[in-house]
Amino acid sequence: xxxxxxxxxxxxxxxxxxxxxxxxxxxxxxxxxxxxxxxxxxxxxxxxxxxxxxxxxxxxxxxxxxxxxxxxxxxxxxxxxxxxxxxxxxxxxxxxxxxxxxxxxxxxxxxxxxxxxxxxxxxxxxxxxxxxxxxxxxxxxxxxxxxxxxxxxxxxxxxxxxxxxxxxxxxxxxxxxxxxxxxxxxxxxxxxxxxxxxxxxxxxxxxxxxxxxxxxxxxxxxxxxxxxxxxxxxxxxxxxxxxxxxxxxxxxxxxxxxxxxxxxxxxxxxxxxxxxxxxxxxxxxxxxxxxxxxxxxxxxxxxxxxxxxxxxxxxxxxx
Amino acid sequence: xxxxxxxxxxxxxxxxxxxxxxxxxxxxxxxxxxxxxxxxxxxxxxxxxxxxxxxxxxxxxxxxxxxxxxxxxxxxxxxxxxxxxxxxxxxxxxxxxxxxxxxxxxxxxxxxxxxxxxxxxxxxxxxxxxxxxxxxxxxxxxxxxxxxxxxxxxxxxxxxxxxxxxxxxxxxxxxxxxxxxxxxxxxxxxxxxxxxxxxxxxxxxxxxxxxxxxxxxxxxxxxxxxxxxxxxxxxxxxxxxxxxxxxxxxxxxxxxxxxxxxxxxxxxxxxxxxxxxxxxxxxxxxxxxxxxxxxxxxxxxxxxxxxxxxxxxxxxxxxxxxxxxxxxxxxxxxxxxxxxxxxxxx
Ligand code: SF4
Ligand code: SF4
Ligand code: SF4
Ligand code: SF4
Numbered sequence: 001x002x003x004x005x006x007x008x009x010x011x012x013x014x015x016x017x018x019x020x021x022x023x024x025x026x027x028x029x030x031x032x033x034x035x036x037x038x039x040x041x042x043x044x045x046x047x048x049x050x051x052x053x054x055x056x057x058x059x060x061x062x063x064x065x066x067x068x069x070x071x072x073x074x075x076x077x078x079x080x081x082x083x084x085x086x087x088x089x090x091x092x093x094x095x096x097x098x099x100x101x102x103x104x105x106x107x108x109x110x111x112x113x114x115x116x117x118x119x120x121x122x123x124x125x126x127x128x129x130x131x132x133x134x135x136x137x138x139x140x141x142x143x144x145x146x147x148x149x150x151x152x153x154x155x156x157x158x159x160x161x162x163x164x165x166x167x168x169x170x171x172x173x174x175x176x177x178x179x180x181x182x183x184x185x186x187x188x189x190x191x192x193x194x195x196x197x198x199x200x201x202x203x204x205x206x207x208x209x210x211x212x213x214x215x216x217x218x219x220x221x222x223x224x225x226x227x228x229x230x231x232x233x234x235x236x237x238x239x240x241x242x243x244x245x246x247x248x249x250x251x252x253x254x255x256x257x258x259x260x261x262x263x264x265x266x267x268x269x270x271x272x273x274x275x276x277x278x279x280x281x282x283x284x285x286x287x288x289x290x291x292x293x294x295x296x297x298x299x300x301x302x303x304x305x306x307x308x309x310x311x312x313x314x315x316x317x318x319x
Numbered sequence: 320x321x322x323x324x325x326x327x328x329x330x331x332x333x334x335x336x337x338x339x340x341x342x343x344x345x346x347x348x349x350x351x352x353x354x355x356x357x358x359x360x361x362x363x364x365x366x367x368x369x370x371x372x373x374x375x376x377x378x379x380x381x382x383x384x385x386x387x388x389x390x391x392x393x394x395x396x397x398x399x400x401x402x403x404x405x406x407x408x409x410x411x412x413x414x415x416x417x418x419x420x421x422x423x424x425x426x427x428x429x430x431x432x433x434x435x436x437x438x439x440x441x442x443x444x445x446x447x448x449x450x451x452x453x454x455x456x457x458x459x460x461x462x463x464x465x466x467x468x469x470x471x472x473x474x475x476x477x478x479x480x481x482x483x484x485x486x487x488x489x490x491x492x493x494x495x496x497x498x499x500x501x502x503x504x505x506x507x508x509x510x511x512x513x514x515x516x517x518x519x520x521x522x523x524x525x526x527x528x529x530x531x532x533x534x535x536x537x538x539x540x541x542x543x544x545x546x547x548x549x550x551x552x553x554x555x556x557x558x559x560x561x562x563x564x565x566x567x568x569x570x571x572x573x574x575x576x577x578x579x580x581x582x583x584x585x586x587x588x589x590x591x592x593x594x595x596x597x598x599x600x601x602x603x604x605x606x607x608x609x610x611x612x613x614x615x616x617x618x619x620x621x622x623x624x625x626x627x628x629x630x631x632x633x634x635x636x637x638x639x640x641x642x643x644x645x646x647x648x649x650x651x652x653x654x655x656x657x658x659x660x661x662x663x664x665x
Binding site for chain 1: 350351352353373529555558559561573577587589591596597600642644646650653
């Protein structure tokens with residue numbers, strides 16, 4: 001809970017001094033296993049801010065809503081989220097002067113389903129401790145311990161940057177990069193399959209896409225003023241839900257975020273029908289890394305998106 | 320109302336037969352944690368170990384994409400061709416909240432202005448309900464006037480009982496189905512089915528983790544259209560279509576033509592979502608719901624007020640799907656509770 005207290009202290013100062021007009025962070029949700037994005041603009045509301053291993057949402061995209069507002073916006077980011085800040089800065093969607101980055105050194109998060117299964121939905125998390133082996137959540141009455149093995153969120157098993165890559169404040173002790181699991185294991189397994197099997201695999205996945213566009217709306221790399229999937233004239237992709245239109249949607253989006261996807265995992269998280277979007281985006285990420293020898297997009301401000309620049313050494317065998 | 324009993328083995332055999340004689344739509348485990356209603360070829364494909372399907376089964380009465388007719392303007396003439404009428408279908412395994420969802424759609428499409436597409440499917444589809452055996456974390460059907468063993472609206476209601484299944488025919492159509500396949504059933508001489516269902520209902524009543532009370536909420540909304548509260552909710556809303564697309568009662572659609580060669584094509588209607596920014600955009604570009612605030616407000620007013628204004632029915636059946644799936648925890652149970660609190664202090 002030290003992080004939470006520190007976070008509130010900084011937020012309070014920023015708001016009191018008028019340095020930030022709003023602090024975007026997390027507050028307790030409608031049940032113990034959920035948090036909600038919170039927009040705190042008054043000092044007296046600062047104590048609504050929480051930090052616990054259920055703070056999954058990437059809040060960075062909300063910065064776009066404040067683009068034309070006066071004043072600065074402070075935003076809470078974890079390591080993975082921080083790459084999205086770099087994304088928005090490189091895409092000129094936000095200006096560095098306008099944002100105050102409250103970076104949290106994140107030891108990893110818990111799968112909320114496990115919390116929901118064990119804790120009373122009305123319970124409140126009073127304290128949290130994390131160690132190398134486990135997470136302990138203390139509620140009013142009890143302490144619940146989850147081993148990292150069972151409970152660590154899938155994306156955190158592949159975490160590259162526990163400590164944000166860009167920030168104005170670092171809250172919590174810096175966690176140096178560890179050697180995570182190979183993020184491309186699943187991609188490689190799929191690559192091994194014959195082309196027909198791969199095609200059948202994706203056909204099955206895309207067939208059930210509802211085209212709710214949650215994956216696009218949550219994505220920090222999707223910032224077009226008018227998305228082509230929303231255009232009525234010309235209508236590139238119709239509203240009809242069938243494999244062909246769904247496939248068009250997914251392939252177009254995958255290519256639009258190619259080399260720009262920061263691997264934050266949000267699209268995968270929000271999909272209501274569990275389409276493995278990480279797998280799709282990581283395949284492209286893997287190719288981009290191999291072809292251009294670049295780090296994960298968003299890792300540093302200086303490293304421009306591989307497909308956004310041209311150098312003479314770029315592979316060009318397709319030309 | 321007549322009741323019948325069947326063994327577990329007979330359920331499988333009966334469903335295999337139904338799949339042969341009808342288009343049988345039933346819950347299928349599509350992926351880990353994804354249950355969808357889909358056409359099946361037999362019992363082996365069906366998964367009964369679920370409470371709520373991931374997406375509501377409404378799409379089998381009101382499809383996400385419904386082809387309305389084909390057209391051709393070749394040779395300077397307009398020719399319209401009807402699409403093939405759907406085969407008679409049976410939806411098996413509808414949970415009580417989803418049956419109620421269909422009853423909520425009925426007055427919209429089958430009321431004063433009957434919609435032939437909806438009507439056609441509705442009349443050609445037999446609804447076989449299935450009582451819940453456990454209550455999920457987000458279920459709140461009892462708060463919305465339903466219940467996990469309340470199968471009203473189905474043609475047949477199935478309840479798991481000791482050593483098999485109980486069936487109750489709730490309509491003449493349900494009764495006919497029993498008659499047609501009578502070899503699979505034995506009449507329930509001792510009211511075992513009703514007793515088992517009532518007992519199950521009592522057991523499940525204690526499993527709800529949260530109830531909501533809508534008393535006074537509609538009346539408050541009648542008087543209060545502008546509320547700062549909607550800004551607060553809208554601020555975090557992603558404006559995606561998850562809630563509206565998985566909901567058993569949402570029913571907005573858009574109509575458009577698809578004619579790749581410009582001469583021949585198909586006119587379809589497709590689900591649309593009031594949460595999308597383009598939903599209310601007019602031809603000239605004006606948008607009467609310019610921000611997410613108006614859109615979010617519309618969704619909840621539709622559920623809690625407009626549907627009641629128009630049809631005297633709640634627009635939400637308490638299935639809990641949107642609660643489970645909203646990525647930013649916009650929880651209708653919380654919204655009802657918040658509105659009630661505001662109402663009490665107003
Ligand atoms: S991926 Fe890393 S920074 Fe992101 S939530 Fe997991 S542990 Fe934290
Ligand atoms: S979130 Fe999932 S269902 Fe929705 S559009 Fe994206 S892939 Fe399709
Ligand atoms: S495509 Fe998915 S993982 Fe990549 S940046 Fe967008 S939301 Fe994050
Ligand atoms: S509004 Fe939500 S809880 Fe109510 S019926 Fe629709 S999906 Fe279910």
